[in-house]
Amino acid sequence: MAQCQSGPSQPxxxxxxxxxxxxxVISAKNLSLTFQTNDGPVHxxxxxxxxxxxxxxxxxxxxxxxGKTTFLRVMADLEKPTEGEITVNGxxxxxxxxxxxxxxxxxxxxxxxxxxxGGNIRLPLEIMGTSKSxxxxxxxxxxxxxxxxxxEKKFPWQLSGGMQQRxxxxxxxxxxxxxxxxxxxxxxxxxxxxxxxxEQLLELWARTNKTIGFVTHSIPEAVYLSTKIVVMSPRPGxxxxxxxxxxxxxxxxxxxxxxxxxxxxxxxxxxxxAGHEDDx
Amino acid sequence: xxxxxxxxxxxxxxxxxxxxxxxxxxxVGLNTAWAKDKAKRAGVELTTSEIIKDTMSQKKPxxxxxxQVGAEIWKTxxxxxxxxxxxxxxxxxxxxxxxxLGFVMGTSLGIALAVGIVYNRTMDMSVMPWVIxxxxxxxxxxxxxxxxxxxxxxxxxxxxxxxxxxxxxxxxVVVGMVKGLRSPDHMxxxxxxxxxxSGSQQFWKLRLPSSMPYLFTSLKIAMAAxxxxxxxxxxxxxxVAGLGARLLAGSYYGQTIQIWSAxxxxxxxxASLVGIIGMIQAVVLKRxxxxx
Numbered sequence: 001m002a003q004c005q006s007g008p009s010q011p012x013x014x015x016x017x018x019x020x021x022x023x024x025v026i027s028a029k030n031l032s033l034t035f036q037t038n039d040g041p042v043h044x045x046x047x048x049x050x051x052x053x054x055x056x057x058x059x060x061x062x063x064x065x066x067g068k069t070t071f072l073r074v075m076a077d078l079e080k081p082t083e084g085e086i087t088v089n090g091x092x093x094x095x096x097x098x099x100x101x102x103x104x105x106x107x108x109x110x111x112x113x114x115x116x117x118g119g120n121i122r123l124p125l126e127i128m129g130t131s132k133s134x135x136x137x138x139x140x141x142x143x144x145x146x147x148x149x150x151x152e153k154k155f156p157w158q159l160s161g162g163m164q165q166r167x168x169x170x171x172x173x174x175x176x177x178x179x180x181x182x183x184x185x186x187x188x189x190x191x192x193x194x195x196x197x198x199e200q201l202l203e204l205w206a207r208t209n210k211t212i213g214f215v216t217h218s219i220p221e222a223v224y225l226s227t228k229i230v231v232m233s234p235r236p237g238x239x240x241x242x243x244x245x246x247x248x249x250x251x252x253x254x255x256x257x258x259x260x261x262x263x264x265x266x267x268x269x270x271x272x273x274a275g276h277e278d279d280x
Numbered sequence: 281x282x283x284x285x286x287x288x289x290x291x292x293x294x295x296x297x298x299x300x301x302x303x304x305x306x307x308v309g310l311n312t313a314w315a316k317d318k319a320k321r322a323g324v325e326l327t328t329s330e331i332i333k334d335t336m337s338q339k340k341p342x343x344x345x346x347x348q349v350g351a352e353i354w355k356t357x358x359x360x361x362x363x364x365x366x367x368x369x370x371x372x373x374x375x376x377x378x379x380x381l382g383f384v385m386g387t388s389l390g391i392a393l394a395v396g397i398v399y400n401r402t403m404d405m406s407v408m409p410w411v412i413x414x415x416x417x418x419x420x421x422x423x424x425x426x427x428x429x430x431x432x433x434x435x436x437x438x439x440x441x442x443x444x445x446x447x448x449x450x451x452x453v454v455v456g457m458v459k460g461l462r463s464p465d466h467m468x469x470x471x472x473x474x475x476x477x478s479g480s481q482q483f484w485k486l487r488l489p490s491s492m493p494y495l496f497t498s499l500k501i502a503m504a505a506x507x508x509x510x511x512x513x514x515x516x517x518x519x520v521a522g523l524g525a526r527l528l529a530g531s532y533y534g535q536t537i538q539i540w541s542a543x544x545x546x547x548x549x550x551a552s553l554v555g556i557i558g559m560i561q562a563v564v565l566k567r568x569x570x571x572x
Contacts, residue, residue: 078470097476104474106467114489114568123485124475155569175475 023090024051025179025211026075031084033070033237043236044070045081050230050239054178057205057212059222060230061268062275067237068215068230072181075213076104088179100128102179103172107187109164111156111171117143118152121171128175142170145204162193166200173208181213186221195253198224202251219272223247223265224256231268233275241271303346310342311335344537352541365521368545374522375510376549378438382445383506387499389446390453397454398461398487399479408458415451419444419509424516441513441522448509449502456498460491492568496561503553511546523549 031048034041045067052058060068073079074086077093088096096102111120118139125135143149146166156164165185172180186194198221205212216222222229223245231241245264247255255261315334319326326334336345344352353368360367393411396403423444430440464486472482514524523546530539 073470076474078473097474100476102474104471106471108467110467110471112486112489113570114492116569127472127475127477127481127485157569 025054025056025089026050026052026213027087028071028074029085031071031074031081031086033067033074033079033081033083045074046236046238048084048237048239050242052211052213052228054211055209056228057214057226058228058230059214059216059226060232061216061219061222062232062237062272063234064217065234065237066232066275067234068232069183070237071232072183072213072215076102076181078104100124100175101177102181103175103177105165105169105172105180105182105185107184109156109161109168111164111167113156116153116155117148117159117167120156120167121174124171124175130175138174138176142173145173145207146170147200160193162189162197165189166197169201169204173204177210179211179213183215184217185214187217194218194221199253201225206249219265219268220256223261223268224251224253229264229268231271231275233272240275241267243267243271300346303343304336307341307343307345308332308335311338314338314342340534341536344540348537349540349544352537353544356541368523368526368541371521371523371526371542372545372549375507375514375524375546378441378513378522379445379503379507379510379549379553381438381442382509383449383503385442386446386449386502386506387453390450390498390502391457391495393450393454394457394461395483397458399483411451411454414447419448419512422447423512427513427516441510444513445506445509448505452498452501452505453495456494456501457491460494460498461487463490463494489568493565493570496557496565499557499561500554503557504550507546507550507553 028048028050031045032043033045034043048067048071060071062068070079074081075088075093077097086093089099089101091099111117112123115123121139121142122135125138130138139152140149143152146169148163148166148170151159151163151167156167159167165188169180169182169185172182186197189197202225214222214225227245229241229243229245230239231243232238233240243264246260247264312331312335315326315331315338318334319331335341336348338344341348356366356368360369362369362373364370393403393407397407398404426443426447427440430436430443468486468490469482472486477485510522511524511527514520514522515528523542526542527539530536530542
C-alpha cells in the first residue's frame, strides 16, 4: 500500500505551548484523587508519579478499581485530582483540554445514531469551528487511516461493533490532536476483531507518531501494543511497576509467541499478582 | 401481498365488527323500555321484531344505533353547507382552530419549561412540583375561571379556549422533554467536554436531537389533551360554536343522536391529528437515521 506518510502532526497542534522534545508530554507528580462516597472516602489514586514522552504508547493495566481509568480521566481533565499536579503539553490538564490537545476514545463507540459516519467524525470539527473544506479533507484522511473509506454516508447501525469503534477512533483523530487517550476501546469486542484492531492501531500509531495512553484489562494486548506498560493495583489505586518494552517497533501478530514477549507478559503478571497479595 | 394486507387489516376489522355488534345489542337493550312504553300508551301489542325495529329508529333514544349516528353525521357534514350553524364541519373547524392554537402554545411552553428545568437547578427544584400540581386541579373547575378572568380583561373568542388547551397540553411535553433532554448518558456528556463544547453546542448537537423520540411521543398525548381542552373550553361559553357546544346543546334538548355524532366527530378529529403527528414522526426519525 503506497499511502502517504502523514508524519508528525506538530503544525496542527492546537496547543500553543512549546513542546521541547526532552520534556514529557504528560507528567504526573504525587497525584492523588479521593472520591467522597456514602461509604466513606475511596482512594482512587494515591501518590502517582509518571512521565509520558512524546511518541510513547503507554498501557495502563490492572484489576478493576485500580484507578487506571481514573488516571486517564485526570489526564483528560474529566476528573480533578485532590492532591498533586498533572501537566499535559507543559500546561494544566484543563488548559490542555480547552486547547483540544487530545482525542479521547471511550469503551463504547458512542456514535450519534442520527448522524452518518462522516457526520459523526465532523461533529468535533463543527464544534471547533473548522471550515467546511477542512472538515471534508479531515474526514477523508481519518477514514482512510482506520480503513473505513467509502463508509462516510452510512449510518452507525449499518456497521459492525468493530467498525463502529474504528469510526470512533477516526473521530478522535479528526482534529489532529497529538495525544490519543483510549479507555478500554476494544473491551466490548471479541478476540478476533480485537487482534485485528490492535494490529491496525499499531500501524496507525507508526504512521501518525501520536502519543497514546491506553487502558486495558488484557495482558497480551498491553504487551503487544506498548512501549511502556504501567501496572496498577487497587485500594488505594497506585502504580506498582513501570515496564519499558524491549520489543521492536515493528510487531507482527506472531511476535506474541517470542520468548521476549512471554518474558514481558510474565513481568506484568507478577506485578499484578504482587499488587493483589497485599490486598488479601 | 394479499396475505400481508389481511394480516395487518384483519384484526382491526374484527375489532370494528365486534364494536358494532355490541353497540347494536346495547341499543336494543337500552331502548326497549321506551319502545314498550310507547306501545302500551298507544294500546298496541308489539312483536319482538317490531320492538327491535323500533329501538333502532327512535327520535331520542337512550343509545342511538350506529346507522342513526352515521346518517346524522352524513346529514350534517355532506348535505349541509360548511357555513351553516348546523354543519358539523363548521363546528369541528371551530374546535380544531382552538385545539391547534392551544397545542402550539402548550408545546412551546412545555419545551421552554423543560429546557429551563434541565439547565437551571433552581427551576429544576421549584418548577416541577407546580407543573404536577397544575394537573391535579380538575380542568372542569378551572375552565370557567379562565374564561371569566380573560373575558374581564377583554380577551374573548379563540384565545381563552386555546389557553385551556394549552393548560392541558403543556404537561406531557414538559415531562417528555425533561426526560428526553436528559437522555444523553455520562459518556456522551464527557465526550462533549473533551471537545470543549459550549453549553449551546451541547444543546443543539446532543441534547435536542437525543430528545426527538421523546418529543414526538409527548406531542401525540399533548394533541389529544389539547382537543379535550378545547371541547371543555366551549362548554362555559354559552354553547355558541364548536363540538363542545354541540355536545352541550344536545344534552339540553336530549338530542342523543346529535351528542353521539359530535362525539364520533371529536374522536375522528383526534385520531387524524395524532395520526398526522405519527406520520411526521416516522419521516423525521427516519431522516435522522433513528429508525432502522
